[in-house]
Amino acid sequence: MNLIYVDDEQAAIQKFKSIVTKLTDINQVDFFTNSLLALEFVNTHMVDIAFLDIEMPGLDGFALTRELHKVDPNIKIVFVTAYSNYALDAFGIDALGYLLKSYSTAQFQRQIEKARLIRPIPRKKVYMQTIPSFEILVDDEILPIKSAKAKELLALLVDRNGAGISAGEAIACLWEDRANDDATGSLYRMTYKRLRGILCDAGIEFLLAAGRTLRAVNPDMYDSDYKRLLAGDTQILKTFDGSYMNQYSWAEETAGRLCRLLDE
Secondary structure: OEEEEEOOOHHHHHHHHHHHOOOOOOOEEEEEOOHHHHHHHHOOOOOOEEEEOOOOOOOOHHHHHHHHHHHOOOOEEEEEEOOHHHHHHHHHOOOOEEEEOOOOHHHHHHHHHHHHHOOOOOOOOEEEEOOOOOEEEEOOEEOOOOOHHHHHHHHHHHHHOOOOEOHHHHHHHHOOOOOOOHHHHHHHHHHHHHHHHHHHHOOOHHHEEOOOOOEEEOHHHOEEHHHHHHOOOHHHHHHOOOOOOOOOHHHHHHHHHHHHHHHO
16 A cells, blocks of 8 residues: 655654654555645555644644545545644545554554455446457547556556556557667656546546555556456457457557467
8 A cells, every 4th residue: 555644743753754664555655744745645646544743734534534535535534733733624524544642553554454444446437348459438428548657558558457567568569669778767757647647637646556666557447458358258259350459569569368268
């Protein structure tokens, strides 16, 4: 899981660090003493849980919660405060939990466990068409994606069917004629940011799975002819003639594997 902790007190941040480093199931933790910097970070990174102080200069914890949920409604919020009198207000804006600053490792771990039990609920129906070419349909309408590379990156993630892909692997597929250098790495990051923005604007950011270094989609969040083909769907089998994401050269490997699989 990916976490952020926002608190203007360094002592509170140090305590949080001392607890979170004891846990082995956390992918990444980022710390902020400024609410606006935290909000900027969430605009470009996947975050599962935001631990927030309440009394902070600028955006307080409640105002920051409202802004975070505009970016990603699936972010779970846990308030971390020295004051018990905010608890009713905290749960009034659907906070996952409320930790007083004398919290223990066990109390912290319970918040993580509660968050794991809550799965994001798709608000829109998403279907990934991969045969014969790639398109994404949202509520049965094709989603226009003007950025060809952002669309291709999404296709690549769909092709991986939930398996994570590294920056190097993605670059090798999307920019076959470019060296994997700092410039191309920056281009890749910009493309991923653009893709995330497109999905957020369409209200389907839940497709992207959180990850520290690898990028992936969550196959449970959408349907696709590819998944149906792998499951032996007879209707899809009738339409498959060997063409799969035929606008992308890197998809030829999967197309060949599907043909061999169906010949067995």
